Amino acid sequence: MGRRILNEALRSIVNAERRGKATVELQPISTVMSSFLNIMKYRGYIKNFQVYDPHRVGRITVELQGRVNDCRALSYRQDVKSRDIDRYVTRTLPTKQWGYVVITTPDGVLDHEEALRRNVGGQVLGYFH
Numbered sequence: 001m002g003r004r005i006l007n008e009a010l011r012s013i014v015n016a017e018r019r020g021k022a023t024v025e026l027q028p029i030s031t032v033m034s035s036f037l038n039i040m041k042y043r044g045y046i047k048n049f050q051v052y053d054p055h056r057v058g059r060i061t062v063e064l065q066g067r068v069n070d071c072r073a074l075s076y077r078q079d080v081k082s083r084d085i086d087r088y089v090t091r092t093l094p095t096k097q098w099g100y101v102v103i104t105t106p107d108g109v110l111d112h113e114e115a116l117r118r119n120v121g122g123q124v125l126g127y128f129h
Contacts, residue, residue, distance in 0.1 A: 006033050007073040009060075010126065017068045027059040032125065035109035036102055038061065040071075040128060041074075043100060043111065073126035077104075082121040085112050090125055099129025 008010040016024035026033070029051065037060065040046045049067035069123060080088050089112050093099040094117040105122035113120065 001124065003075050003077070006036065006126065010073050010128070011069040012064060013064070013113075014071050015043040017064055017066060019059055020066075022064060023106055024062050024064060025040060025059055026062060027057065029054065029058045029060050031111065032104070034060065036073075036125065039100065039109065039111050040068075041100055045128060069129055070127040071126070074124055077125065080121050080124055082097060082115065084121050085116055085121065088112075088124065093129055099127060101127045 005028055009029075012026060013024055020079040020086065024084055025105040033050075034051060037046065037049045037069070045065065046068045047065050049060055050060070052059050054085050078088075085101075089101050090096070092101055100113070102125045103110055103112060103122045104125055105115055105118075107118055107124065110118070110120075110122075
């Protein structure tokens with residue numbers, strides 16, 4: 001269920017970007033979704049996001065920047081060791097210059113560059129570019 005929620009939220013971000021919208025509202029939400037959006041904000045793919053009423057169903061309002069080309073959550077979360085991250089990134093992303101793979105690790109939810117820097121592996125959540 002949680003993977004479907006994340007995938008639907010990411011697809012609605014991509015659809016809003018393609019239509020030229022300035023904001024998009026995501027509902028229902030999860031903590032993994034807010035961590036994923038935090039990485040997207042840190043890397044400059046979205047401007048900002050706000051979480052409203054996180055203890056109930058909740059919703060997130062995301063301010064778009066116009067940089068997201070594709071964003072997906074993987075329905076089958078694959079285990080990736082720290083030494084295999086480069087190979088997985090090369091296979092998943094269209095080019096090395098842009099895009100990030102998001103991984104859940106024991107250190108938290110990280111993008112592939114930070115996971116390589118910390119030398120940790122984990123499960124692949126999804127990617128954006």
